Amino acid sequence: MKPQNHKDIPQTLMIDADDTLWENNIYFEQAIAGFIGFLNHREYSREQVREVLNEVERETIGQHGYGLHSFRQALVATFERLSLEPLTPHLHETIASFSRLISEHPLELMEKVEETLSDLTARHQLILLTKGSIAEQSAKIEQSGLKQYFIAQEIVAEKDAPTYSALCEKYLLQAQTTWMVGNSPKSDINPALEAGLNAVFIPHTQTWVLEHEELAGPGKSQKLLVLTKFAHLKDHF
Numbered sequence: 001m002k003p004q005n006h007k008d009i010p011q012t013l014m015i016d017a018d019d020t021l022w023e024n025n026i027y028f029e030q031a032i033a034g035f036i037g038f039l040n041h042r043e044y045s046r047e048q049v050r051e052v053l054n055e056v057e058r059e060t061i062g063q064h065g066y067g068l069h070s071f072r073q074a075l076v077a078t079f080e081r082l083s084l085e086p087l088t089p090h091l092h093e094t095i096a097s098f099s100r101l102i103s104e105h106p107l108e109l110m111e112k113v114e115e116t117l118s119d120l121t122a123r124h125q126l127i128l129l130t131k132g133s134i135a136e137q138s139a140k141i142e143q144s145g146l147k148q149y150f151i152a153q154e155i156v157a158e159k160d161a162p163t164y165s166a167l168c169e170k171y172l173l174q175a176q177t178t179w180m181v182g183n184s185p186k187s188d189i190n191p192a193l194e195a196g197l198n199a200v201f202i203p204h205t206q207t208w209v210l211e212h213e214e215l216a217g218p219g220k221s222q223k224l225l226v227l228t229k230f231a232h233l234k235d236h237f
Contacts, residue, residue, distance in 0.1 A: 006237050010124055012173050013237065014164075014192075015150075016182030017130035017137065019204045020230065022144060023108045026206045028071065031098040035075055038094065041082055053078045054209060061210075065157055067133030072099040103136075107143045112231040117149040119234050127171065128153040129180070131187065159187040164195035176221065181233070184211040189224070198223040202230055 018024035036049050044052070057074040064070040075095050080087055120126060128150045130137045137155045141147060152171070156163050168178060175196040182188025183204040192199045193216050201215060201224065218224040225236060 005235075007123060009177065011237055012125045012127065012171070012178045013120065013200075013233075014127045014129045014154075014167065014178070014180045014197075016180075016184065016188050017128060017140065017144075018132075019183045019207060020181065020188075020202060021110060021113050021128075021146065022140070023110070025204070025208045027102045027105050028208070029206060031071075031102055034101070035078075035095065035098045038098075039079060039083065044082065049078070049082065052082060056081065057210060065133065066131055067136050068099050068103055069133065071102075072096055075099065107140060109144065109146075110230050112229075114146065114149075116231050116234055117146060120237055121149045124237055126150045127167070129156070129159070129167070130154070131156050131159050159184075159191055161191045161194040164192050164197060168195070168197070179223075183207050184213075185215045186211045186213040190216040193218055193222060193224065196222070198225075200225045200227060200233065200236075202227050 015021065032050065032053065035053075036046050039049060041049055053074060056078045057071070060070045060074040060077065064073055072095075075098060076087065076092060079091070079095055085091065117126065126149055128141065128146070130141075130153075132155065134155050138153075141153055147153065154167060164180065167173070168175065176198075179198045179200055180188050180192035181200040181202065183202050184207060185201070189199045189201050190213060196219070198218070199222075203226075215224075227233065227236075
């Protein structure tokens, strides 16, 4: 079947950042592996420690939002929950160092991201949409060198259906020509479809476990594309 083509009619593409435009979660996974090895729990397996950390992360996100500060709090809280040792200043500093490894890592764009954005922006309206800490995400956007391809950058506390609806109202977007592009079923695809938009799902092998969710189906008047690479957007838009 010939790929559906939307090149002739201008579209609005809201594009996720972390793990869509650039690598992100692989660095968190490396930090988590280092933390679990450091903890070296005598009774819990690595998988069981990770389950505890996942639960603690859900709690800290509710208190502190997304970002490195929340992640650092989750590591400390997990240590306190599982370790028989008291949390000394030295141990606290060691645990904090795992999150610093993430912030110090150079930004790594996905394959052919810049040339794809350059191609798309000639025909369509692009909005960068990411969630998390405003300071952290703003810094990544600056480092990426991609701002020129977007008419706007939105950093939100959460990506849910009301957020997508509010953005459509803010930018006067029509649902039938608006798409959310991202790797997370929970934050990018399902809530965008719930808000009546179209979506492009680009899976990432290392999508954060808390972003996992069964992919929803599009409504009667909606479209859902599943692509293997960001560069493939040029074949459809």
